[in-house]
Amino acid sequence: MILAGKIVGHIAASPITINNNNNNNNNNNNIDTDRQILQLLNKFKDETKNCLLNVFAQPSLKSRLTDEMLQSNQESFELEPINIRDLLVDTKHTGRVLVVRTIIKAYNADNTIHLLVEDQNADTYEPVDTSALLVTLHNYVLPGRLSIQLETSSIFHFGIILAIMEPLSKLNPDDGSLQAIMEDFDKHQKETDCSExxxxxxxxxxxxxxxxxxxxxxxxxxxxxxxxxxxxxxxxxxxxxxxxxxxxxxxxxxxxxxxxxxxxxxxxxxxxxxxxxxxxxxxxxxxxxxxxxxxxxxxxxxxxxxxxxxxxxxxxxxxxxxxxxxxxxxxxxxxxxxxxxxxxxxxxxxxxxxxxxxxxxxxxxxxxxxxxxxxLSYPKRMKALERYDITMCPCQLCELDRQETTQSFQQRDQLIDQFGTNKFFENVQNNRLNLVSETENIVTLLKATFKNKTRASILSYEMFQIIGFLPTACNKVYPRFPEKALQACLDSLATLGLSMDQSDLKRKLTPGEISYQAITIRMPCPRAPFIFDCIDIYHQLAHHCFQVGYIPFARKAMALARLCCVIHKQQSIQDQNNYFAQKQFYNQLLSFNDNLELI
The missing domain is CATH 2.170.270.10 (SET domain)
Structure with a gap:
């Protein structure tokens, strides 16, 4: 469980060590060097993944922990105290405070302060409770007069008492908290701050x-x-x-x-x-x-x-x-x-x-x-599933694959290995004029391996590994001939089981006829899932349709690209636009923010 809270006070205390051996500073078990501390923190995190608490000093980046004593801090004094074990309960700890004591001095890594703590009164528990917690403190501003590590260990030394107010961020997908969690993760790239x-x-x-x-x-x-x-x-x-x-x-x-x-x-x-x-x-x-x-x-x-x-x-x-x-x-x-x-x-x-x-x-x-x-090809998927004692998968893809021969799978594996992803991107960067024809040749050879010749256009993730590169290749080699890249996008989607009604490809609009007012787009929901790779395929499709003038189809493709961003990246509209803008396609597409209804 990942938790979140705010430290509202701290008290100086006598230094202690992880083994409570305070009287012998030369003892080999005494944790005092940075290397020992880092090793202990990493070991603790590896072995107790359910015991991590993310804490933010204050919402402001200019924030600092209060210097007041806990007893005189009215905000925390009125809160109900809880113990580390209480954090396992999936509930919001409103009106509660977690009072803990550090059991090694702090360590600073990547502008985040790492603390290993136990309950303040853990040494009085009967029976003994060895619960411990790894606290990561974000946006705490150090004075800046000494080295980062020295200031960190002097402020958060052995035995300091910390009060963490309301240490749990309860997730509610309907109140915007999910988006806030994702944005915070993108900012800190550490751990998420939410309950299960x-x-x-x-x-x-x-x-x-x-x-x-x-x-x-x-x-x-x-x-x-x-x-x-x-x-x-x-x-x-x-x-x-x-x-x-x-x-x-x-x-x-x-x-x-x-x-x-x-x-x-x-x-x-x-x-x-x-x-x-x-x-x-x-x-x-x-x-x-x-x-x-x-x-x-x-x-x-x-x-x-x-x-x-x-x-x-x-x-x-x-x-x-x-x-x-x-x-x-x-x-x-x-x-x-x-x-x-x-x-x-x-x-x-x-x-x-x-x-x-x-x-x-x-x-x-x-x-x-x-x-x-x-x-993976069907034989390789079945081999991988042996770990789970799965000998037969009844999904649509496996039902289709079982109609093929062992030889056909081997031929496709050889062709895919021959094509080589790294070689492809090297050729794209070098702007090889024969790149499209080489890719199309591999696609033709792949299609020929199927027992049923229409099978490759129904659902074949194997085919997508090659044909999914064609839109990029066509756009790179033939930027002034978008129809070829457009068709490559449609063919790629077909191999994913995401064929689209192409009736709108007969409707062209001039720039003066385009309206950017949001509309509602209704279309059948495919049986196959929208996978991560769909984001760029739909975006490229929207770009090439816009380039040709198929504006209604471009809007449909852009709406699907945005949907896939929500599914796989949980991005807001602004984050989507920032992502798409990096692709150097038509910026006018970013003005389309239509409502998509899949029926």
């Missing part, structure tokens, strides 16, 4: 895939469904990890983090509900509800029993999100079943996942996410 969120979804029991998630009402593309934090990011162990954690097996590190930090914590209830592989019996799993994935205040007082290493390993195997050798556990999203043509998209901001719908969804419709790279 469960939108209009419910847990269902499917016929063949066990549990799943479905929506509870009709939804439009771009609707926020879930916000979930990764728990214990799992990584392949490096040599440094081996030395730091004293481990031998490179796959153990991430699993150990999950076991040690979560299976004996309040979220163990949710983790234990996740899929752990075939049980070998026909005994159904116990019913699962959304409440199993919410932490209540009562959960903080319950005892937790370690579930066993074997179960932990299996849960990690089947529920880790991520790629490139790393990933993390997302609790409720782990119930979303796989489809190579999913209808939701996962967008990560830091280690927080935001899940949005990518097409129209009807009430009670199940949502699906792609567990593997959609651009």
């Amino acid at each position: 969120y469960i939108g209009p979804v419910k847990i269902i029991q499917t016929e063949k895939m066990g549990r799943g998630l479905a929506v509870t009402e009709d939804l439009k593309p771009g609707t926020l469904l879930i916000v979930s934090r990764q728990r214990s990011l799992t990584t392949k162990a490096t040599k440094e990890d081996h030395d730091k954690h004293d481990i031998l097996d490179e796959d153990i590190l991430g699993e150990a983090n999950l076991f040690n930090n979560h299976f004996d914590s309040p979220i163990s209830k949710a983790i234990s509900k996740l899929y752990s592989g075939p049980t070998g019996t026909d005994k159904p799993l116990p019913p699962t509800t959304l409440d199993d994935f919410k932490i209540s205040e009562a959960d903080l007082c319950k005892p937790y029993t370690h579930r066993g290493d074997d179960l932990c390993q299996r849960i990690t195997k089947y529920n880790s999100f991520g790629d490139m050798g790393s990933g993390g556990i997302l609790l409720l999203p782990s119930l979303i079943n796989h489809s190579c043509v999913g209808n939701v998209a996962t967008v990560f901001y830091g280690d927080t996942a935001f899940i949005f719908s990518t097409t129209n969804l009807k009430a009670n419709q199940e949502i699906f996410i792609n567990y593997v790279d959609r651009y």
Whole structure:
């Protein structure tokens, strides 16, 4: 859970160390050097991903922490005190204050102050509570008279007491808080400041895939469904990890983090509900509800029993999100079943996942996410899905691919490798005149590999890897002949399953006939999802249509480009315009801000 708050006061206190050994400053375990502090902070963050609190000194960049004592600070004195464990409960802590004590001196990195803290009275707890929290303090202005690190460690030294007011930013997609969270992340590029969120979804029991998630009402593309934090990011162990954690097996590190930090914590209830592989019996799993994935205040007082290493390993195997050798556990999203043509998209901001719908969804419709790279050929996708014990995918793409031969997949893989993405962009930069013809030749050869010759124009992410480059190539080589690039855009969209009604391509308008007043555009919603790559394809299509004079079609394409920006980038209109302006296309397109209704 990522939280947000405001420090309203601090008190000087006697310095202490992480091991409470204050009397022996020469002790090797005493944490005092910058290198030791940084290592400890990184280790703590790696192993306790659910214990991070983002704090802002004040809204103003000129802000500073008050020098008043906490007892004399009326604003914080009237607040109800809470403990670190209370932050696990998904509630807004209005009228509350978190009072903590630093257990190492602070460290400054990238203009952000990092503090490791425990509850102010943690040493008096019975039984002992070892809860700790990593606090990152933003926009705190140092005096500037000494070095940054020296000033940071002198102001936020061992044992300083901090009061953090109302430490939770509650997410409400309808009140503008989502946009504020995204803007803050773009500004700081650290972590998101919001709680977890469960939108209009419910847990269902499917016929063949066990549990799943479905929506509870009709939804439009771009609707926020879930916000979930990764728990214990799992990584392949490096040599440094081996030395730091004293481990031998490179796959153990991430699993150990999950076991040690979560299976004996309040979220163990949710983790234990996740899929752990075939049980070998026909005994159904116990019913699962959304409440199993919410932490209540009562959960903080319950005892937790370690579930066993074997179960932990299996849960990690089947529920880790991520790629490139790393990933993390997302609790409720782990119930979303796989489809190579999913209808939701996962967008990560830091280690927080935001899940949005990518097409129209009807009430009670199940949502699906792609567990593997959609651009892989069918044999490679099936190989990748073996990790999840998935041997057959019933999605539209796989149904079409199963009609093909092994030889055809091998031929397409060879052609795609031969084309080479890096070589393509090098040729574009060199303005190779034969680039378009070379690309078109590869496209022709790819189409010839399909058993059904119309198959390549229905839904083929393999084809898109090549044909998706044609619009750029045509625009680069033949900038004065936009019709060729326009058709390449339409062909690219067809391979994504996003064919468009082209009747508006018969209507041309002169510059004097163009109106920039916002209109409502109604069009059928495609079955295939709007993926990230659609942003630039639709924008290029709008540009080339505008260039030719197909203004109604250009407006339609621009509205779709804006929709894809909302789904995959959560951008405001102004941010969209800033992004599109970098493409050096017609700026007049930015004046189109039409209302799109997908029916």
